[in-house]
Amino acid sequence: xxxxxxxxxxxxxxxxxxxxxxxxxxxxxxxxxxxxxxxxxxxxxxxxxxxxxxxxxxxxxxxxxxxxxxxxxxxxxxxxxxxxxxxxxxxxxxxxxxx
Amino acid sequence: xxxxxxxxxxxxxxxxxxxxxxxxxxxxxxxxxxxxxxxxxxxxxxxxxxxxxxxxxxxxxxxxxxxxxxxxxxxxxxxxxxxxxxxxxxxxxxxxxxx
Numbered sequence: 001x002x003x004x005x006x007x008x009x010x011x012x013x014x015x016x017x018x019x020x021x022x023x024x025x026x027x028x029x030x031x032x033x034x035x036x037x038x039x040x041x042x043x044x045x046x047x048x049x050x051x052x053x054x055x056x057x058x059x060x061x062x063x064x065x066x067x068x069x070x071x072x073x074x075x076x077x078x079x080x081x082x083x084x085x086x087x088x089x090x091x092x093x094x095x096x097x098x099x
Numbered sequence: 100x101x102x103x104x105x106x107x108x109x110x111x112x113x114x115x116x117x118x119x120x121x122x123x124x125x126x127x128x129x130x131x132x133x134x135x136x137x138x139x140x141x142x143x144x145x146x147x148x149x150x151x152x153x154x155x156x157x158x159x160x161x162x163x164x165x166x167x168x169x170x171x172x173x174x175x176x177x178x179x180x181x182x183x184x185x186x187x188x189x190x191x192x193x194x195x196x197x198x
Contacts, residue, residue, distance in 0.1 A: 044161065044162060045162065048158045048161050048162055049158065051154070051158075052154055052155060052158045055150070055151055055154045056151060056172060059147045059148065059150070059151045059172075060172060060174050062143065062147050063143060063144065063147055063179075064176075065172070065174040065175075065176045065177070065179065066174045066175030066176040067174060067175045068172060068173070068174055069173045069174065069175065070171070070172070070173035071170075071171070071172055071173075072169070072170070072171040072173075073155060073158075073159060073164070073167060073169070073170055074167070074168045074169035074170075074171075075159050075164040075165045075166060075167050075168065076164075076165030076166045076168065077163075077164045077165040078164070080162075080164065
């Protein structure tokens with residue numbers, strides 16, 4: 001289990017990076033555990049991304065591609081980087097501005 | 100509409116790139132239009148990735164992130180690069196080896 005202190009330190013470093021719009025940590029059930037976005041956006045990101053990660057994990061398993069380490073969405077608004085940690089039961093979501 | 104010749108030329112260039120395991124083009128209904136993988140894998144990739152793209156398009160719309168240009172999955176077996184072209188009704192899937 002990752003300690004709260006370690007998690008906080010990682011999140012601070014991430015948020016300080018250039019172009020980062022927001023960082024959300026959620027559990028595998030879509031319950032947000034940490035976020036620097038407003039409550040409504042946090043809830044939406046946690047729920048929608050968790051559901052997408054579930055689908056991506058299914059896809060990777062069905063295609064026998066091993067395990068999923070990252071999922072990246074490039075959009076016209078920027079990039080969404082998603083790192084699921086199935087073992088820890090956590091999903092890290094980093095929203096970036098368009099570079 | 101992208102011409103068959105142009106599509107063929109793009110696919111040849113892609114397949115010639117180092118580390119590319121396979122290239123599949125499918126329509127938005129999951130029907131494969133071009134592939135250099137065996138029929139079973141092609142069918143699985145087309146169906147599963149199309150379904151995942153549908154979910155990703157929903158997620159991007161719900162999160163008001165504009166339009167989705169790329170979806171990337173990093174796995175223990177390599178990388179799956181997905182470029183949906185909603186206008187053309189096509190999805191390009193490139194499977195890469197782990198670098």
